[in-house]
Amino acid sequence: MRLGLVIDLDTCVGCHACAVACKEWNTSGTTGALTDYQPYGAKPSGVWFNRIRHYEIGEYPYNKTVNFPMSCMHCENAECVTVCPTGASYKRAEDGIVLVDQNKCMGCNYCSWACPYGARELDRASGTMKKCTLCIDRIYDMEIPEEERQPACVLTCPAHARMFGDFDDPESPVSRAVRERGGYQLMPELNYNPSNHYLPPRVHAPIPTEGMRKKAAAKVKAWVNRVVER
Amino acid sequence: MHPALAVIFLTLFSGGGFGLMALVAVVNDFHIEGGLNPLQTLVAVLISLVFVTIGMLSSTAHLANPKNAWRAFTRWRTSWLAREGIFAVLFYPFAGLYLLWVYFTQAPADSVGLVLANLAGLIGLVTIFCQGMIYAVLRTIRQWNTPLVPANFYFMGLGIGATILAAERIVFGAPATAFVALAVALLVAAAVLKGIYYFWISRPGGPTIRTATGFNRLTVRILDQGHTFGTFLTEEFGHTLPAARARNVKLLMYLVAFVIPIAALAFALGTGSAAAALIAAAAVVVGIGIERWLFFVEAQHVVNLYHGRPSC
Numbered sequence A: 001m002r003l004g005l006v007i008d009l010d011t012c013v014g015c016h017a018c019a020v021a022c023k024e025w026n027t028s029g030t031t032g033a034l035t036d037y038q039p040y041g042a043k044p045s046g047v048w049f050n051r052i053r054h055y056e057i058g059e060y061p062y063n064k065t066v067n068f069p070m071s072c073m074h075c076e077n078a079e080c081v082t083v084c085p086t087g088a089s090y091k092r093a094e095d096g097i098v099l100v101d102q103n104k105c106m107g108c109n110y111c112s113w114a115c116p117y118g119a120r121e122l123d124r125a126s127g128t129m130k131k132c133t134l135c136i137d138r139i140y141d142m143e144i145p146e147e148e149r150q151p152a153c154v155l156t157c158p159a160h161a162r163m164f165g166d167f168d169d170p171e172s173p174v175s176r177a178v179r180e181r182g183g184y185q186l187m188p189e190l191n192y193n194p195s196n197h198y199l200p201p202r203v204h205a206p207i208p209t210e211g212m213r214k215k216a217a218a219k220v221k222a223w224v225n226r227v228v229e230r
Numbered sequence B: 001m002h003p004a005l006a007v008i009f010l011t012l013f014s015g016g017g018f019g020l021m022a023l024v025a026v027v028n029d030f031h032i033e034g035g036l037n038p039l040q041t042l043v044a045v046l047i048s049l050v051f052v053t054i055g056m057l058s059s060t061a062h063l064a065n066p067k068n069a070w071r072a073f074t075r076w077r078t079s080w081l082a083r084e085g086i087f088a089v090l091f092y093p094f095a096g097l098y099l100l101w102v103y104f105t106q107a108p109a110d111s112v113g114l115v116l117a118n119l120a121g122l123i124g125l126v127t128i129f130c131q132g133m134i135y136a137v138l139r140t141i142r143q144w145n146t147p148l149v150p151a152n153f154y155f156m157g158l159g160i161g162a163t164i165l166a167a168e169r170i171v172f173g174a175p176a177t178a179f180v181a182l183a184v185a186l187l188v189a190a191a192v193l194k195g196i197y198y199f200w201i202s203r204p205g206g207p208t209i210r211t212a213t214g215f216n217r218l219t220v221r222i223l224d225q226g227h228t229f230g231t232f233l234t235e236e237f238g239h240t241l242p243a244a245r246a247r248n249v250k251l252l253m254y255l256v257a258f259v260i261p262i263a264a265l266a267f268a269l270g271t272g273s274a275a276a277a278l279i280a281a282a283a284v285v286v287g288i289g290i291e292r293w294l295f296f297v298e299a300q301h302v303v304n305l306y307h308g309r310p311s312c
């Protein structure tokens, strides 16, 4: 098995709900707590397993906002594991999930240097490295209904922009999505072979905004706006 | 990268200490200018041990959870950091035994002494290699991912060692021409190699914000980093050095690490001035400390691409 996520950049609305759900679930999970520093202070900061960044791609008028969630990619060539001197970082043979044993980590930061995707963050309170667990304490939990055995971020996403599954199974929804939508890996030139894949935004014709004939209703609205403004 | 004082001290002092031990072994092997007498050997080995210990202590200071530090010896099969730790610790019994042997027998160059000295020196050199590889294996940091890094570490470590040894000879009033010549040769080689390194890393290359996001044929700009204040990632990896300032610091580094020590050693050799010899030794440590600071601050991790840098 090769478990991982597919992120749909076409539908992600950048609401940060997955990051919040991740933090909520995992702060009481196996690698919790996800410490906050100065949560109500002047410079709030803290540990997150999942961060969403926002980019503008292309040039006007063919530009577009792309919201970009990133968590651990559970790489096949996980150099973060190779470089760890204590054996705290490991990759599970059975499903490819990369984890940090909090009881072994000495907080040397070396693995975070080796991760290209910024997936690892040191918790200054515990002195240990923390990262996405692929919600290992949800996906194998036999106590919860089967349809809920998915990562917290996947379940919570209001835009269904996240999918969880097995990339080794060519007929799994994630494999099919990658195949059909041209899913890709980030920074392939570094050869980490990340499991997580990203689906590119679908190509749409730009919505014209200039030189359009105004409809009667729009004309009335524009006139009302002018009048009201005065 | 964040130029943490702990990692700067680790590579700076332990590199110098290992270089010094290796040179002590070579000098006594080949009886260079009569070799080191017992007292000179004791002082040199002691300085080497103190330097290595400063390095080791500051490396543990760098750990956020030092109670697990003993585990760092377990993954030597894959991790250069584990290998470095093992060889650094292995250095102590051999260097320590050599120290005791010379102290009690007053024979720094008999066969037992030489075996101990050479083993200690060899282990020291292997440790420098491991230290360089810790950085050189990281594909995430273009400025480190080059064989020039361990090569630089070698010449800098040996350069520090040779300068200290030459200074010691001059302070003791012993013949030091060959020692000064060795130090000057190593420092010049180190300076040239560092110049090659700076030339190498100044060429653009590596991943860009486009390959990082996968929009290979479009312009990509950051709109929002998604966090209000700094994160671990910005604190650890966000440091940069403006080009003009980097140039000035490099000039200062070349001055303090190479020009001043070479001039001071030459002057000390000519006049026998102990003060000039000590200035040379101090300058080379400070100067290569600046070089190490640059080494960290100039390293640009690819995660910065996700924070909006077009390239690293």
Ligand code: SF4
Pocket: A071, A072, A073, A074, A075, A078, A079, A080, A081, A098, A114, A115, A116, A117, A118, A119, A120, A131, A192, A194
């Ligand atoms: S994304 Fe980073 S932390 Fe996760 S497996 Fe890959 S290299 Fe390791």
Ligand code: SF4
Pocket: A083, A084, A085, A086, A087, A088, A089, A100, A104, A105, A106, A107, A108, A109, A110, A111, A112, A128, A129
């Ligand atoms: S910070 Fe912890 S997990 Fe990371 S390399 Fe060091 S010991 Fe291993």
Ligand code: SF4
Pocket: A018, A021, A022, A023, A025, A026, A049, A050, A071, A072, A131, A132, A133, A134, A135, A151, A152, A153, A154
């Ligand atoms: S899989 Fe779980 S741990 Fe990983 S980002 Fe999603 S919610 Fe967080």
